[in-house]
Amino acid sequence: MRRRAFDIRHRDRKALREGYSPAVRRFEIASIALYCCAMGWFLWGLLPLVGTYPWLMASAFMFGFVLADFVSGIVHWAADTWGSPDMPVIGQALIRPFREHHVDQKEITRHDFIETNGNNCFISIGPAVCGALLPLDDALNVFAATAIFSVTLWVLFTNQFHKWSHLDVRPRWVDLLQRLNLVLPPDHHAVHHSAPFAKYYCITVGWLNEPLHRLRFFQTLEWVITATTGVVPREDDIGAIAAREILDEDPGPMPADNVAPEPEL
Numbered sequence: 001m002r003r004r005a006f007d008i009r010h011r012d013r014k015a016l017r018e019g020y021s022p023a024v025r026r027f028e029i030a031s032i033a034l035y036c037c038a039m040g041w042f043l044w045g046l047l048p049l050v051g052t053y054p055w056l057m058a059s060a061f062m063f064g065f066v067l068a069d070f071v072s073g074i075v076h077w078a079a080d081t082w083g084s085p086d087m088p089v090i091g092q093a094l095i096r097p098f099r100e101h102h103v104d105q106k107e108i109t110r111h112d113f114i115e116t117n118g119n120n121c122f123i124s125i126g127p128a129v130c131g132a133l134l135p136l137d138d139a140l141n142v143f144a145a146t147a148i149f150s151v152t153l154w155v156l157f158t159n160q161f162h163k164w165s166h167l168d169v170r171p172r173w174v175d176l177l178q179r180l181n182l183v184l185p186p187d188h189h190a191v192h193h194s195a196p197f198a199k200y201y202c203i204t205v206g207w208l209n210e211p212l213h214r215l216r217f218f219q220t221l222e223w224v225i226t227a228t229t230g231v232v233p234r235e236d237d238i239g240a241i242a243a244r245e246i247l248d249e250d251p252g253p254m255p256a257d258n259v260a261p262e263p264e265l
């Protein structure tokens with residue numbers, strides 16, 4: 001079923017760009033430095049075990065790649081759907097870039113390494129430190145620690161893969177990785193960039209986008225949050241009118257022929 005055109009109203013592009021302040025830049029640099037320290041410490045603990053658990057650690061590493069795709073979807077969905085750049089502390093640093101990306105999707109191609117990857121390093125520091133503190137005394141813990149290391153590593157690369165999907169001209173080896181579906185392909189990610197920007201949130205490789213879409217995974221989360229809090233999803237991103245129109249049109253987490261009651265707001 002085709003959606004009709006909604007009255008999408010984004011925030012002002014220039015104001016969003018001006019939100020990238022020297023303070024946000026310093027926050028990103030500090031995040032990258034701390035992330036590198038945490039990951040170096042983490043790797044130092046894992047490397048001596050590779051000879052003892054080669055296949056276990058290889059499978060945990062692959063599992064971490066798929067899990068990173070899922071984590072990218074959760075973080076992207078949360079930042080696109082809730083909150084505002086006006087929020088204290090996280091608004092300008094963590095939410096503003098997602099608003100800006102829907103207004104001007106080519107802006108990411110002009111970001112340097114620090115602006116592209118600073119935020120993802122920040123969200124990975126906590127999990128990396130927790131993973132490094134796991135006692136590596138049995139196979140289960142080694143699997144868990146390797147998977148956490150893998151997730152935090154691929155989360156770092158996620159926005160780089162996302163940036164590549166927006167480039168007009170790509171190195172041939174990047175083009176090959178995209179054609180092989182080993183990093184986020186541009187035509188696949190383009191699905192997310194059609195209004196109202198409400199599906200295909202996974203941006204590491206995109207393998208989980210179609211399954212999560214069919215399961216109505218994010219729609220169900222939104223329905224539960226709206227039903228319990230009354231907050232309208234995407235209100236800050238696409239404007240109150242369009243967000244309310246979509247909410248009124250959506251039957252909820254159940255399929256259309258088994259419609260759940262509308263949340264009372």
Ligand SMILES: [Zn+2]
Pocket residue numbers: 076080098102192197
């Ligand atoms: Zn988005």
Ligand SMILES: [Zn+2]
Pocket residue numbers: 101105162166189193
């Ligand atoms: Zn994008």
